Amino acid sequence: MSQIDDLPPLRDVIRTHALDARKSLGQNFLLDLNLTSRIARSAGDLENVTVLEVGPGPGGLTRGLLAGGAKRVVAVEKDRRCLGALGEIAAHYPGRLEVIEGDALKIGLRDVAKGEPLKIVANLPYNVGTQLLVNWVACEDWPPEWTSLTLMFQKEVAERIVAKPGTKAYGRLGVLAGWRTDAKILFDVSPKAFTPPPKVTSAIVHITPKAEPVPCPLKALERVTAAAFGQRRKMLRASLKALSPDAETLIREAGIEPTRRAEEISVEGFIALAKAFAGDS
Ligand code: SAM
Numbered sequence: 110m111s112q113i114d115d116l117p118p119l120r121d122v123i124r125t126h127a128l129d130a131r132k133s134l135g136q137n138f139l140l141d142l143n144l145t146s147r148i149a150r151s152a153g154d155l156e157n158v159t160v161l162e163v164g165p166g167p168g169g170l171t172r173g174l175l176a177g178g179a180k181r182v183v184a185v186e187k188d189r190r191c192l193g194a195l196g197e198i199a200a201h202y203p204g205r206l207e208v209i210e211g212d213a214l215k216i217g218l219r220d221v222a223k224g225e226p227l228k229i230v231a232n233l234p235y236n237v238g239t240q241l242l243v244n245w246v247a248c249e250d251w252p253p254e255w256t257s258l259t260l261m262f263q264k265e266v267a268e269r270i271v272a273k274p275g276t277k278a279y280g281r282l283g284v285l286a287g288w289r290t291d292a293k294i295l296f297d298v299s300p301k302a303f304t305p306p307p308k309v310t311s312a313i314v315h316i317t318p319k320a321e322p323v324p325c326p327l328k329a330l331e332r333v334t335a336a337a338f339g340q341r342r343k344m345l346r347a348s349l350k351a352l353s354p355d356a357e358t359l360i361r362e363a364g365i366e367p368t369r370r371a372e373e374i375s376v377e378g379f380i381a382l383a384k385a386f387a388g389d390s
Pocket residue numbers: 134135136137138139140163164165166167168169170171185186187188191211212213214232233234235237
């Protein structure tokens with residue numbers, strides 16, 4: 110195991126600052142700095158970018174990012190107990206780490222990026238991870254503020270993000286990610302890598318924005334996918350009926366047989382459905 114910096118081992122940091130993990134904050138800490146360095150490397154070149162890290166906790170991934178050469182890291186942490194440990198990292202890397210105490214769901218990416226290229230890298234708290242991803246992908250303007258997302262999710266969520274039609278994991282997340290991004294799973298992370306260990310395996314997902322995704326009315330896409338996958342075993346003519354009395358006609362207008370089921374519809378098919386249903390609420 111190689112040493113990545115001269116700061117104390119994370120086990121000591123956690124003990125010194127009494128950072129016993131809290132379930133309510135989704136706290137499963139990574140203590141192996143070789144692993145956090147590997148995650149940081151997965152985000153590609155960090156030398157000329159600002160990195161937003163959500164939930165630095167005791168700072169294992171933060172240290173991986175800074176030792177890996179990130180120009181600037183902005184770390185948003187809700188748990189103020191972590192601020193002391195993070196302050197020590199900031200002192201070790203002068204001018205490169207800004208810690209914001211707050212809720213990542215309320216952070217505006219433009220304020221973080223300050224005109225620089227922005228990458229988001231995080232071992233996400235499982236309770237807000239999906240919502241954060243949806244916010245970052247379903248944003249009003251495209252291209253987004255970020256140039257890549259390198260994120261740890263529970264493996265089951267990671268599989269839903271990269272899912273293709275015709276699979277069990279395919280659903281709203283897969284359609285949204287498939288529409289605007291290229292997403293792939295890079296590697297799995299065993300529960301044993303975390304303190305405390307979660308019940309399930311995790312995975313690192315790497316996501317980049319598509320340069321020119323097909324234009325699509327976002328609200329309508331959300332409504333159509335929610336209705337279609339909300340009753341995924343039903344035919345579209347039944348599951349989309351609640352959205353419009355003319356559902357069957359609109360589905361045909363989108364070039365889709367109304368007897369098809371959500372799972373069988375491609376991302377392009379959902380975009381066509383969203384366009385057909387856009388004027389009809
Ligand atoms: N990055 C650390 C690591 O890899 O060891 C900690 C990861 S832990 C899975 C998630 C972290 O997110 C915790 O430190 C938790 O306090 C923080 N957190 C939870 N909800 C948050 C929120 N809404 N905004 C910012 N941070 C949050």
